[in-house]
Amino acid sequence: MANSKYEYVKSYELVDEVRPPDIIVVRIDGCDFHRFSEVHEFDRPNDERALNLMNACATSVLDEYPDVVFAYGFSDEYSFVFKKTTKFYQRRASKVLSLVVSFFASVYATKWKEFFPKVELRNPPSFHARTICFATIEFLQAYLAWRQSECHINNQHNTCLWMLVRCGKSEKEAQEFLKGTQKQEKNELLFQQFGINYKNLPKIFRQGSCIFKTEVEDIVKFKEDGTPVKRLRRKARVVHSENIAGKSFWNEQPGLLKELGAFVGNIDKIEPDYFRPFLFENGLMPSTWIVIRLDGCHFHRFCKIHEFEKPNDEKALNLMNSCAAALMEEFHDIIFSYGVSDEFSFVLKKDSQFYQRQASKILSVVVSFFSSVYVMKWKDFLPHRELKYPPCFDGRAVCYPSSEILRDYLAWRQVDCHINNQYNTCFWMLVKSGKSKREAQDYLKGTQAREKNELLAQQFGIDYNALPIIFRQGSSVFRVQEEKANGYGNGASVEKLNTRVVVEHCNIIEKHFWKEHPGILDESLACASSSRPFFAKETIAPRRASRIVFVRSQNPGSGGSVSKRSVNMTDSEPPIGSSSSSTSSAIDFLTLCHRLKTTKRKGWINQGIKGPESIADHMYRMALMALISGDCPGVNRERCIKIAIVHDIAEAIVGDITPSDGIPKAEKSRREQEALDEMCKVLGGGMRAEEIKELWAEYENNASLEANLVKDFDKVEMILQALEYEMEHGKVLDEFFLSTAGKFQTEIGKSWAAEINSRRNSRLPVRPN
Numbered sequence: 001m002a003n004s005k006y007e008y009v010k011s012y013e014l015v016d017e018v019r020p021p022d023i024i025v026v027r028i029d030g031c032d033f034h035r036f037s038e039v040h041e042f043d044r045p046n047d048e049r050a051l052n053l054m055n056a057c058a059t060s061v062l063d064e065y066p067d068v069v070f071a072y073g074f075s076d077e078y079s080f081v082f083k084k085t086t087k088f089y090q091r092r093a094s095k096v097l098s099l100v101v102s103f104f105a106s107v108y109a110t111k112w113k114e115f116f117p118k119v120e121l122r123n124p125p126s127f128h129a130r131t132i133c134f135a136t137i138e139f140l141q142a143y144l145a146w147r148q149s150e151c152h153i154n155n156q157h158n159t160c161l162w163m164l165v166r167c168g169k170s171e172k173e174a175q176e177f178l179k180g181t182q183k184q185e186k187n188e189l190l191f192q193q194f195g196i197n198y199k200n201l202p203k204i205f206r207q208g209s210c211i212f213k214t215e216v217e218d219i220v221k222f223k224e225d226g227t228p229v230k231r232l233r234r235k236a237r238v239v240h241s242e243n244i245a246g247k248s249f250w251n252e253q254p255g256l257l258k259e260l261g262a263f264v265g266n267i268d269k270i271e272p273d274y275f276r277p278f279l280f281e282n283g284l285m286p287s288t289w290i291v292i293r294l295d296g297c298h299f300h301r302f303c304k305i306h307e308f309e310k311p312n313d314e315k316a317l318n319l320m321n322s323c324a325a326a327l328m329e330e331f332h333d334i335i336f337s338y339g340v341s342d343e344f345s346f347v348l349k350k351d352s353q354f355y356q357r358q359a360s361k362i363l364s365v366v367v368s369f370f371s372s373v374y375v376m377k378w379k380d381f382l383p384h385r386e387l388k389y390p391p392c393f394d395g396r397a398v399c400y401p402s403s404e405i406l407r408d409y410l411a412w413r414q415v416d417c418h419i420n421n422q423y424n425t426c427f428w429m430l431v432k433s434g435k436s437k438r439e440a441q442d443y444l445k446g447t448q449a450r451e452k453n454e455l456l457a458q459q460f461g462i463d464y465n466a467l468p469i470i471f472r473q474g475s476s477v478f479r480v481q482e483e484k485a486n487g488y489g490n491g492a493s494v495e496k497l498n499t500r501v502v503v504e505h506c507n508i509i510e511k512h513f514w515k516e517h518p519g520i521l522d523e524s525l526a527c528a529s530s531s532r533p534f535f536a537k538e539t540i541a542p543r544r545a546s547r548i549v550f551v552r553s554q555n556p557g558s559g560g561s562v563s564k565r566s567v568n569m570t571d572s573e574p575p576i577g578s579s580s581s582s583t584s585s586a587i588d589f590l591t592l593c594h595r596l597k598t599t600k601r602k603g604w605i606n607q608g609i610k611g612p613e614s615i616a617d618h619m620y621r622m623a624l625m626a627l628i629s630g631d632c633p634g635v636n637r638e639r640c641i642k643i644a645i646v647h648d649i650a651e652a653i654v655g656d657i658t659p660s661d662g663i664p665k666a667e668k669s670r671r672e673q674e675a676l677d678e679m680c681k682v683l684g685g686g687m688r689a690e691e692i693k694e695l696w697a698e699y700e701n702n703a704s705l706e707a708n709l710v711k712d713f714d715k716v717e718m719i720l721q722a723l724e725y726e727m728e729h730g731k732v733l734d735e736f737f738l739s740t741a742g743k744f745q746t747e748i749g750k751s752w753a754a755e756i757n758s759r760r761n762s763r764l765p766v767r768p769n
Contacts, residue, residue, distance in 0.1 A: 006408045006409070006411050006412035006415060007412060008408075008661070008662075008663050008667070009400070009405060009408050009409040009412055011654070011655055011657055011661055011663070012398050012399065012400055012405070012409075012654070012655060013396065013398050014398075014599060014655065015092070015600065015605065016092055016093040016094050017090060017091050017092055017093070018091045018092075018093050018096075018131065018133050019091075019610075019611060020085070020091065021084055021085070022133040022134060022135055023081065023082070023084055023133065023134040023135075023136075023137070023139075023140050023260065024081075024082040024086060024088075024091065024093075024096060024131060024132075024133060025079055025080065025081050025082070025131070025132040025133070025134065025140070025143065026079070026080045026082075026096060026097050026100045026101070026129060026130070026131055026132075027077065027078070027079045027080075027129065027130055027132060028077065028078050028079075028080075028100070028101050028104060028127040028128065028129040028364070028368075029076060029077045029127060029128045029129075030075075030076030030077065030125070030126075030127055030128075031125075031126040031127055031128050031365055031368070031369075032126075033076040033125075036123055036125060037050070037076075039122055039123055040116070040119055040121070040122065040123075041119070044158075044162040044165075045155070045158035045159050045161065045162040045205075046155070046158075046159075046202075046204075046205045048202070048204065049115045049116060050115070051074075051075075051204055051205075051209070052115055052204075053108065053111060053112070053114075053115040053116075054073055054076070054078060054108075054209075055073070055209050055211065055238050056107070056111050056114070056115070057078075057104050057107040057108050057111065058071045058073055058078050058080070058104070058209075058211050059211055059236045059238065060103070060104075060107045060111075060390075061080060061100060061103060061104055061107075062080075062211055062212075062213065062236045063236055064103055065088065065099075065100070065103075067082050067083055067086040067087075067088040068080045068081065068082055068083075068100075069081060069082065069083045069212060069213065069255060069256065069259045069260065070210065070211070070212045070256060070260070071210065071211040071212070072144060072147055072148070072208060072209070072210045072211075072244060073208060073209055073210075073211075074147075074148075074150075074151035074154075074155070074208030074209065075151070075154065075155075077147075078104070079143075079144075079147060080100055081140065081260065082096075083259035083260065084259060084260055084261070085259075089394070093131040093360075094359075094360075094363060094394075094395065094396045094397065095394050095396070096131060097129050097130070097131045097360060097363065097364060098129075098294075098363055098364065098367045098393065098394045098395035098396075099297060099392055099393075099394050100129065101127050101129040101364045101367060101368045102297070102367045102368060102370075102371040102392040102393045102394070102395075103371075103390060103392040104127065104368070105124075105125055105126060105127055105367075105368035105369070105371045105372040106371040106372060106374070106375050106390030106391055106392055107390045108125050108372065109121060109124065109125065109371075109372040109375035109376055109390075110375050110387065110390045121376060124326070124330075124369055124372040124373045124376055125368070125372050126365050126368040126369040126372065127364060127365070127368045128355075128360075128361050128364055128365060129360060129361075129363075129364035129368070130279065130281065130360045130361070130364075131360065132278050132279065133278070134278070137260060137261040137262070137263065138264070139278070140260070141245050141250075141263050141267055142245070142267055142270050142274070142275075143275060143278070144244050144245040145243075145244075145245035145267040145270050146270040146272065146274075146275060147208075148207065148208055148243070148244055148245065149269070149270065150272075151206070151207065151208040152206060152207070153183075155201075155205050155206055156183065156186050156187075156198060156206075157178060157186070159186075159190065159196070159198070159201070159205075160174075160178055160181075160186050160189055160190060161174045161175065161178060162174075163190065163193070163194045163196070164177060164178075167193075186198075203240035203242075204240050207240045207241060207242055207244075208240070208244075209238055209239070209240055210238075210239050210240075210241060210244050211236050211237065211238050211239070212236070212237060212239075212253060212255060212256060213234040213235060213236050213237065213255055214234070214235065214237050214253070214255065215232045215233070215234055216232070216233060216234075216235050216237075217230045217231070217232060217233075218230065218231060218232075218233045218235070220233075234255070243266075245263070245266075245267050246263075246266055246267075247262075247263045247264070247265060247266055250262070250263045251263060281356075281358040281359070281360060281361070282358070282359055282360075282594075282598070283356065283357045283358055283359070283591065284357040284358075284359050284362070284397060284399050285399045285401075285592055285595060285652070285653060286357070286588060286591070286592055286682055287350060287351070287401075287678055287681065287682055288350065288399035288400060288401050288653065288678075289347060289348070289349075289350050289399065289400045289401075289402075289403070289406045290347070290348040290352060290354075290357070290362065290397060290398075290399055291345050291346065291347055291348075291397070291398050291399075291400060291406070291409060292345070292346045292348070292362060292363055292366045292367075292395060292396075292397055293343065293344070293345045293346075293395060293396055293398065294343060294344050294345075294346075294366070294367055294370060294393040294394070294395045295342060295343045295393060295394055295395070296341075296342030296343065296391065296392075296393055297391075297392045297393055297394050299341075299342040299391075302389075302391055303316075303342075305388055305389070306382075306385055306387070306388065307385065310424075310428040310431075311421070311424035311425050311427070311428040311471075312421070312424075312425075312468075312470075312471045314468065314470065314471075315381045315382055316381070316382070317339075317341075317470055317471075317475070318381055319374065319377060319378065319380075319381040319382065320339055320342070320344060320374075320475075321339060321475045321477065321503045322373075322377050322380070322381065323344075323370050323373045323374050323377065324337045324339055324344050324346070324370075324475070324477045324503075325477055325501045325503060326369075326373045326377075327346065327366065327369055327370055327373070328346075328477060328478075328479070328501045329501055330369060331354065331365075331366070331369075333348045333349055333352040333353075333354040334346045334347065334348055334366075335347055335348065335349045335478070335479070335520055335521075336410075336476070336477070336478045336520050336521075337476070337477040337478070338410050338413055338414070338474060338475070338476050338477070338508065339474055339475045339477070340413065340414075340416070340417035340420075340421075340474035340475070341417075341420070343413075344370070345409075345410070345413060346366060347406065347410075348362070359397045362397060363395050363396070363397045366395065367393050367394075367395040370393060371390075371391065371392060371393055374391055375387065375390060375391070399653070401653045401654070401671075401674060401675050401678050402674055402678070403521045405671070406521065407508075407514065407521070410508050410509075411508065411509040413474070414473060414474055414507075414508055414509055415509065417472070417473065417474040418472060418473070419449075421471050421472055422449060422452050422453075422464060423444065423452065425452075425456065425462070425464065425467070425471075426440075426444055426447075426452045426455055426456060427440050427441070427444060429456065429459070429460045429462070430443060430444070433459070433460075452464070469505040470505045473505050473506060473507060474505065475503050475504070475505055476503070476504050476505070476506055476508055476513075477501060477502070477503050478501070478502065478504075478517065478520055479499040479500065479501055479502070480499065480500060480502050480517075481499050482498075482499075482500065582684060582686075585682065585683050585684030586683070588682050588683075589679065589682050589683040592652055592653075592679060592682055593649070593652050593679075594652075595652040595653075596614065596615045596616040596619070596648070596649070596651065596652050597614055597615075597616045598614060599614055599615050599651065599652075599655060599656060600612045600613070600614055600656075601613055601614065601615060601617075601618060601656050602655075602656040602657075602658045602660075602661075603656075603658050603660075603718075603736070604721075604725065606658070606660060607725075607731065607733060608731075609725050609729060609731075610729075612725075613721060615648050615651050615652075615656060618648065618717060618718075618721070619644060619645055619647065619648055619649075621717050621720075622644040622647075622710065622713045622714060622717050623641050623644040623645050625644070625713045625716065625717065625752075626640035626641040626643075626644050626709070626710065626713060627641055629709070629713075629748050630748065632705070632709065632746070632747075632748065634705050635705045635706055635709060636706055639695075639706045640706045640709055640710055640713075642691075642695050643695050643698060643699050643706055643707060643710045644710050644713060646692050646695045646696050646699075647695075647696065647699040647710060647714070649676065649679065649692065649696065650671075650672035650673070650675040650676045650679065650696070651672070651675075652675070652679065653675035653678060653679065654671045654672055654675045657671075669700060672696075672700075673700075676692070676693060676696055677693075679692075680692060680693060699711070708745045708746055709745075709746050709748065709749065711745060711749075712744050712745055712746050712748065712749025712750075712752075712753075713749070715740040715743065715744065715749070715753070716744075716749055716752045716753055716756070718736055718740065719736055719737055719740055719753060719756050719757075720756050722736040722737065723756055723759065723760050726760070727763070737757065737760070740753065
């Protein structure tokens with residue numbers, strides 16, 4: 001990545017590592033495949049060609065990613081099981097999920113003609129996906145039993161349904177006819193009315209397909225006399241087993257025993273509700289801009305094999321742009337896209353309810369649709385080059401709380417575009433002139449932009465600023481509205497036409513572009529439908545006459561004296577939870593605060609601590625400190641508890657910003673203030689929101705005796721946690737003790753810190769000064 005002043009936006013990206021030794025399963029489901037199967041005229045109730053295509057795609061996934069050791073699928077879904085010890089992309093859930101679903105979709109589009117030679121692929125296939133984690137092999141066994149049971153239930157129902165439809169019933173009549181029928185009744189219906197013995201139907205329909213690798217003898221070459229030379233190789237094998245969760249099936253597969261473990265017993269009937277906790281979806285934060293960023297996976301190799309022009313292949317760039325435009329035409333919640341090289345960023349409107357803001361669904365649908373479109377449009381842009389293997393992309397979803405920060409993110413990507421393109425242009429011109437790649441890298445090491453421009457001009461006669469603008473500024477994809485005038489007598493009426501998606505190559509760092517296109521990031525327009533767009537659309541009653549409520553506060557330098565600040569409230573303002581509007585606001589706010597429970601404290605991550613505390617863990621123990629601390633003159637203990645609970649609350653949006661991030665203190669405070677304001681809007685404003693703002697500001701400004709004490713608790717909790725991690729992990733975490741030494745303001749803080757340091761010194765070996 002190129003260095004720039006905009007790099008701070010990287011702090012909004014969250015770590016989503018699946019903790020070992022949990023077993024990772026990626027499950028994909030066809031997106032709107034009912035419509036897809038109708039458009040492509042699949043046979044009902046099962047199209048064996050389509051099922052075999054799904055199996056071929058799943059087999060390709062196992063061949064491409066050796067860490068995937070087992071797969072099970074039926075209809076339009078597949079579950080991929082990774083070996084227990086996998087370190088595939090550092091076990092980052094978004095990377096693992098996006099790569100699997102992207103590759104699957106690419107293979108689906110690539111292999112379509114093998115299975116449907118006479119049917120045109122009209123619509124790009126896309127898939128939902130999610131990452132599921134299981135702590136033990138027993139949970140995985142139950143999950144597989146559940147999916148195979150669903151295969152049987154759904155297939156039996158669909159077989160009955162479509163036989164009834166073929167006999168003249170409408171789909172609705174057939175559904176009503178089957179309502180409430182049991183397994184035995186469906187079997188009797190099939191046999192008595194249609195002469196079908198359900199058990200004689202193909203196994204692929206009734207049992208689904210499982211894929212795993214086994215050792216087989218394979219011919220690797222032939223001797224001069226024609227004798228084949230054989231070697232044992234691991235090859236993916238497709239099996240239709242009656243009970244994939246049965247001990248007898250599973251424990252007969254050596255590869256599965258080695259990578260996942262043995263099944264101890266057999267599984268009885270599994271209720272779907274049992275798995276709901278495992279299928280929990282994290283919603284992206286409300287009232288934030290969602291950015292889905294895609295990056296080509298191993299595109300350096302992909303470009304080399306497909307002989308892309310260096311340093312830029314305009315045809316390949318236009319293919320990427322065409323895919324982005326197709327995505328925006330398909331999904332109207334995407335309002336802007338920016339792309340460079342093999343990456344694209346897609347911005348969803350701030351009030352988007354696309355897939356209920358479920359991160360995995362949004363990410364997987366975007367990356368799979370983009371991947372399949374890339375395959376389908378390949379020949380349009382590169383007609384004389386064969387697509388030798390399917391491309392794939394990894395992705396991530398990131399939330400940005402304001403338009404300003406979102407624009408900084410996009411500016412960061414465009415700055416990156418310029419710096420990387422300038423470097424690559426110089427690099428490849430040097431290589432073409434005879435230098436090796438290593439020599440070209442060494443030659444350019446430490447050179448600045450001006451020096452690179454001079455190199456291009458003096459040695460190669462290239463004016464960098466005259467190069468195609470698509471190379472230097474990347475591509476912006478967005479919608480515009482066209483207008484036309486219809487004449488009526490002496491006047492004219494203007495009629496708006498439908499919007500269209502355009503691709504432009506322009507400067508999006510400066511404000512000029514955004515002023516020319518105010519509708520793209522106009523939050524007032526985007527949120528016009530509701531003052532709280534993410535949630536309820538209830539009508540808010542008009543306010544009555546206001547009253548004055550006095551809220552306790554303390555000014556800096558007041559010597560502990562208490563002042564009163566007036567806050568306007570309404571007589572009709574109900575307590576939180578007393579109306580549908582305030583109840584919705586409360587749950588919205590608490591849902592947003594869920595991020596505090598899942599975001600790990602970055603200081604410990606940077607030290608390599610496994611499973612470190614979350615922001616909420618830290619605040620909770622600080623609140624306990626306030627609860628158990630001794631009485632201090634002039635200090636309100638209840639207020640200390642409240643300050644402790646809210647002092648880091650803005651990190652639900654901005655994340656845990658540490659000194660190592662290099663962000664100035666003033667900038668950190670500004671971001672947190674902006675995030676806090678956004679959170680209080682979600683809460684619906686009012687007395688509680690004002691109290692949270694005041695408590696936070698009091699702590700931020702160290703503006704009272706209570707704030708002084710909680711500031712000390714913040715440091716005390718950190719060094720206590722550091723001591724505990726030293727004991728648990730055998731580390732020496734000096735920097736946390738050194739950074740707090742001499743900075744405690746209160747007697748309680750000083751005494752508690754001294755006790756912690758005393759305990760630490762008693763267990764550490766004596767070290768020389």
